[in-house]
Amino acid sequence: MYKMNMKAIFISSLLCMGGLANAQSYFQQEVNYTIHVTLDDVKNELTADESIEYINNSPNELSFIYMHLWPNAYKDNSTALAKQKLENGETNFYYSKEIDKGYIDQIDFKVDGKTVKWELLKDSIDICKMYLNEPLKSGARITITTPFHVKIPSGEFSRLGHIGQSYQITQWYPKPAVYDRNGWNYMPYLNQGEFYSEFGSFDVSITLPRNYVLGATGDMVDGEAELKWLEDKVHETEAIEYFNPKELDFPVSDNATKTLRFRQSNVHDFAWFCDKRYHVLKGEVTTPHTKHKVTTWVMFTNSEGNLWKNSIKYMNDAVYYYSLWNGDYPYNHCTAVDGTISAGGGMEYPNITVIGASGNAFQLDVVITHEVGHNWFYGMLGSNEREHAWMDEGINSANEMRYVETKYPGRKLTEGLIDLPGDLFGLKKYGHKYQYYLTYLLSAAKNEDQAIETPAYDYTELNYGGDVYSKTAVVFDYLKKYLGDEVYDAAMQKYFEEWHFKHPMPGDLRKVLERETGKNLSWFFDDLINSTKKLDYKIAFVNKRDDGAWDIGVKNTGDIKGPVIIYGIKNDKPVGEVMYEGFEGKAMLGFPPADVDYFKIDYPENMPEINRNNNTIRTHGLFKKVEPLKLQFLTGVDDPDKTQLYWTPVGGWNNYNKWMFGLAFYSNVLPQKKFEFQLMPMYSYTTNDLAGYGRVAFNFFPKSVFQKISIGATATRYAYSNAPFDMNFNKIAPELLLEFKKSRLRSPFKHTLRYRNINLLNDSYSVNVVLGPGSDNTPTYKKTQDYININDLTYTLAKSHAVQPYSLNVNLQQGEWMAKLGLTANYSYKFKNKNKSFDVRLFAGSFLSNDLAAAGPYRFRMSGWRGYQDYLYDNIYLGRTETDGILANQFTENEGGFKFYAPNGQSGKWLAALNLKSSLGNIKLPIGLYADIGTCGTDGLLNDQTLYDAGVYLSLRKNICEVYFPVLLCNDFKAYKTANGLTYPETIRFTLNISLINPFNLVRNFSF
C-alpha cells in the first residue's frame, strides 16, 4: 500500500546476525512464496496457484517436508480444532452444517516441476507429509508448486472465515512446517494455541471484485490506482460525522475485478481481509530510534465506526511505544481492520491485525495496541507460540500493560467497564493493572494454575488467559521493577536486536537477559516462568532504631527467592522504598529514617504475591497486624488491606415459619479463600423464633493427590410443624470433602469423595391424657427431642462434555437402624438447540442390613422424596410435613425418581429405576416428555412386578423448578389414584430445588 525500499535495512541486519547464529549452531530455513489467488464471493471460495522456494539452511539432508494444509481444520469433527473447541465447551462447529465448514483441495504438489508423493497424516487431515524424489542437500534449494482451492468456512468458528461477504483470509495456503534446531515442528491448527512459521518473503496477487477494500500483509506493488482509490475513501471517511451502526448491508459486487499485488520480506505469514463496506483512514508515525516513517491504516465498517474514527491515533501510539521500548518497526505500513472474529478480541498477522467488537474507545485502543504489538512478539520475534505461548502473548501483554500505564496513568480497573453507583463492589481503589494480577490469582489461589512455560494446548481455557497472558505480564512487570526501566529496556532491546526475524527459544531470551543485566535470574526463569511455585513474603515485626531508621523483620513464606520491595507509607502515600535481593527464611531488613504510618510489601502491586494479607505492618498501635474490618454490601474483590465481611438482606418462606427476614453475612467468594463462612440468621414473626442456615469451611489446596481438601460443617434450623406447637428441626453436619487431582488439568473427569456426619435434634412431643373422674380428657403435650445420627459417604465421578456429559454417584448411608447403598448414573445428550436435551437417569439401591422393620423411614422410595421422607433434611421444602394439598406435591427426584406419587414401590430391600426425559426444545413453551420404569423388593409391590409412568413436563428452570403432568400410569398407580379419589390436579407434582439457588451461589455467579 505504501512503498519504500527496505532491502538495505534487512540485508544489513541479517548480515550482522549471521556470525552470531553460527556460534550457536543456530540455523533457520528460508521459504519464499509466490501466490496468485482469486476470490469467488458468491461461492465463498479461493482458487490459487502457489510456488514456494524452499532453501535448506540446516546442516541436514531432507528427504521429506511436512506441509500444513490448515483450511482442512474446518472439514469435519475429527480435526484437532474441532476436538479442542468441543473440549472448551463450544458446540458451534460440532453441530455446523456442511455449507459452513471449510477445507482445502485440488492440491497437486510438484517439486522442481516433477510430481511428488504426499499423504495426509492419519490423525491430522490438516497436515501432510510430502516425500522428495531426491533428498534436499544442506544449502540447496527447491521449488514446490501446487494449485489449490479453499472452501472458506463460516467466520463463526475461528480465524479463517467469512461473515457474509466480509472475508478474513488467514492460515489459508499450503505452508511448510518449521524445521529448526529441534527438528520438524508440524502441528494441527488450533484455536487455543498459535503458530510457528519460517521466515521468508511473500509475493501475493489477489483478484477480487473491484469494489472491495482490501488490507493485507506487505507493500502494494504498482498500486497507484488502488492507492488513489483508497485516498478518496479516506477523504470520504473523514467527512462522515456519524456512522450508523445499523447500516451494515453489503453493496452489490462489481462485475469487473481488480488484481492487487503485495510483497514483503522477512515475515513468516501472509493474511488478507476484504470487505466492500470498509471506511478507510490513514496516518503516519515516525519511529523513535531510526526515524523511519510508517504509514498506518485502519479499515472499518459502521458497526463500531464511531469508535474507529479516532483509531489512527491508537495505531500511531502503539507503533511508537513498542518501537521505543523494544526496537523500531522496520516495515512500511501497519494496518488494523475491523472484523467479527470468534477467536477472541483480535488477531495478529504480519503488518496487519484484525480487531473484534470492543465496546468502548479505551478497549479499542488496548486491543489495537495489543495486536499491533504482536508485530514484535510473534511477527519479528518468531517464537514457537504453540510450545511457548508466553513468549508472544505474555511479553506482549506486559507491553500492553505498560502502554496503559503510560498513556492512561491512574486509570482505574472499573473505568468504562461497569458504571456502579457509589462503590458497590469495593472495586474503585484498584488500578487497571490489578486485573492482570487478579486473573492470575483466580486459579493460583486454588493451586489450579499452570506454569507459564506450558504448551498452549495443555492449558485450561481459564489458565490460558490467567497464566499465559496475565501472570506473564505481572512477572515481567516485577522484573522491570527489579532491574529498573533503563536496564530492563536495554536488555529487551538487545533481545530484539539479536533475535528479530529469527526463532528465539526461552533459553535464548534468558541468555540475553542474564548477560545484559549481569544478574542471576533463576528466581525468574526457573521459578516464576517454569513452575507454579508461589511468591509470598510476610512482614513479621518492625522496630525503630535510636537513629530513626527501621528494622523490619521479613519472612519468606513462599517457595521463590524473588526480590522483595518494601514501601514506607505516610498518609496513604509512599514516602520511600527499599529493595532487597530474594532470600530464604527470615531476614532483618533495614529502612532509612522516615516518618511512616505503616510499611507494606509491594505497595504498587508489581509482584505476583499470592497472599497480600500479610504484607502490611503499622508502626504504632496495639494490633499492628490486625486489618480493619470492612463491611461490604453483596460482594466484591478480596481487599488485602481489610478483613472483609459481606452482607445482604435475605428473606424466606415455608409453611410453618411463614415469612422470615434476616441478614446473610459471608466471607468473600473470589478468589477462593482458605477460610470460608456463610451465616444466614432469620427471624420468623409467626414462630417468634430463629431459623436459618450457616456454613464454615477450611480449604486446603495440596500439591499432590488432592486438588482440594475441605473440612467444615453446616447448620440448619427451620420449623417443620405448628401442631401441637411450633416444632423445629436442628441439623449440624460436619463434612469432609476431597477433590482428587486430575491427571491433567484439561481432563474432563473429576473425582470427589464426601463424608458427612449428619446430626439431627428434632422437636417432638409426648401426649398425656388423664382419664378418670374430674378429667375433661384433654390431652396435654410435652415437648421432647429426638436425636438421629447418620453417616453419609458419597463418591462421585463426573465427566464434563459439551454434548454428552455423564456422572456416576455411589452413596453409602449408615445409621443406628440401617445401612443402605445407592448408585445413581446420569447421562445427557445435548442437541444443537441449547434448550433441547435427552436425559437418562439410572438408580439402583439396596439395603445392606436385612431388617425390614427397622428400615422404616429409610426405605427406598419409587416416587422420590416428599418433604417428610427427607430423613437427611437436605432439601428445602415449602411444606415439609404436608400430606395433601399443593405443598405435599413438591418432591425431590431421587431414588426411584418417579414423577407420580404413590406409596407403592417403597422397599426395605432394594429398588431399581430408569428415568428418561426429553425436552422438546421450544423456547416459548419449555416442555418435554418423561417416562419412568422401575421395580423393587417384593415387600414394596402390590400386583405389578414393574411400575411405570409417563407424561409431559414443563421446565421453568432445568433441575430447579419443573412441573410434571402424568399421562400414562401403571395399574397399581391407577388403583391408588382411584382408591384415594385423587383428582387430576392433585396428581401434578413439582420440584423446587431452592438449595441450588442459594444466595451464595447467586453471589458467586453474579460477581464474575
Ligand SMILES: [Zn+2]
Ligand atoms: Zn495476543
